[in-house]
Amino acid sequence: MPDIRATGTGGTDAGGAPVAPPAVRVEGLWKRFGEQIAVSGIDLTLPAGRFIGLVGPNGAGKTTTLSMVTGLLRPDQGRVEVAGHDVWRDPVAVKSRIGVLPEGLRLFERLSGRELLAYTGRLRGLPGAEVDKRADQLLGVLDLTGSQNKLVVDYSTGMRKKIGLAAALLHNPEVLFLDEPFEGVDPVSAQTIRGVLERYTSSGATVVFSSHVMELVESLCDWVAVMAGGRIRAQGPLADVRGDAPSLQSAFLELVGATGRDTAHEALDWLGGGSAGGAR
Ligand SMILES: Nc1ncnc2c1ncn2[C@@H]1O[C@H](COP(=O)(O)OP(=O)(O)OP(=O)(O)O)[C@@H](O)[C@H]1O
Numbered sequence: 578m579p580d581i582r583a584t585g586t587g588g589t590d591a592g593g594a595p596v597a598p599p600a601v602r603v604e605g606l607w608k609r610f611g612e613q614i615a616v617s618g619i620d621l622t623l624p625a626g627r628f629i630g631l632v633g634p635n636g637a638g639k640t641t642t643l644s645m646v647t648g649l650l651r652p653d654q655g656r657v658e659v660a661g662h663d664v665w666r667d668p669v670a671v672k673s674r675i676g677v678l679p680e681g682l683r684l685f686e687r688l689s690g691r692e693l694l695a696y697t698g699r700l701r702g703l704p705g706a707e708v709d710k711r712a713d714q715l716l717g718v719l720d721l722t723g724s725q726n727k728l729v730v731d732y733s734t735g736m737r738k739k740i741g742l743a744a745a746l747l748h749n750p751e752v753l754f755l756d757e758p759f760e761g762v763d764p765v766s767a768q769t770i771r772g773v774l775e776r777y778t779s780s781g782a783t784v785v786f787s788s789h790v791m792e793l794v795e796s797l798c799d800w801v802a803v804m805a806g807g808r809i810r811a812q813g814p815l816a817d818v819r820g821d822a823p824s825l826q827s828a829f830l831e832l833v834g835a836t837g838r839d840t841a842h843e844a845l846d847w848l849g850g851g852s853a854g855g856a857r
Pocket residue numbers: 610613614615633634635636637638639640641642
């Protein structure tokens with residue numbers, strides 16, 4: 578792939594040398610569904626070349642944000658740039674530079690895994706021989722070679738995530754967006770996916786992924802954005818967001834105002850075998 582990482586609206590440094598634009602720049606982004614404000618005027622700057630975690634409780638607005646950032650959902654208001662290109666004014670430039678593994682991934686179910694990659698590669702404009710080479714390698718690394726001729730409809734949840742990831746990586750994008758990539762994935766496959774993503778970021782590419790699993794985010798990411806109630810509560814290097822807290826989990830609970838929730842279950846005094854309350 579040509580080196581396009583220094584293009585776009587990145588500006589120059591003090592010495593006049595070009596500086597790569599951030600992987601993602603979001604300004605004043607809003608999305609409302611009827612009465613529900615899903616994303617409430619957020620600003621976000623995600624640097625290039627990092628492993629970035631977008632974390633937040635259920636309903637925080639993570640999927641809605643990632644959908645708007647990747648051009649899948651039109652914002653009510655606000656601007657999004659990916660690698661220096663405006664997502665809504667210049668969608669082709671952006672889509673050629675990104676890979677996306679969306680939530681509730683829809684795949685072409687009646688294609689085999691191998692055919693899905695061949696089709697994706699041709700859609701991305703890659704020559705057939707190159708698609709074949711990359712597909713072979715990705716199927717091998719992701720342990721899907723033995724299932725490459727099976728129809729996608731017959732894939733397990735974890736296999737679907739892996740073939741979706743292979744399709745998202747095939748054109749070697751600059752920025753990879755993954756919505757809950759490890760959900761439903763067994764520990765061995767999770768380790769494999771992790772290895773692929775670490776290799777990918779070590780070459781200067783950017784991963785942005787959403788997750789609820791703090792230990793995972795803490796062990797993988799060097800940059801974190803915390804979202805709750807449609808707003809960004811913190812963003813920055815992992816160590817800064819964690820601050821003095823013993824773990825990212827405790828910092829997160831503090832940031833989203835959930836400390837003290839660990840005793841909420843006490844209201845369920847009827848639950849369990851030991852209750853004296855009669856009717857079960
Ligand atoms: N298409 C939609 N129609 C109506 N409301 C929606 C729609 N999509 C999202 N919402 C609402 O917007 C809010 C944010 O949802 P979103 O899916 O972005 O959260 P999330 O952080 O990804 O949550 P989770 O971690 O549970 O997947 C929620 O209150 C949700 O009910």
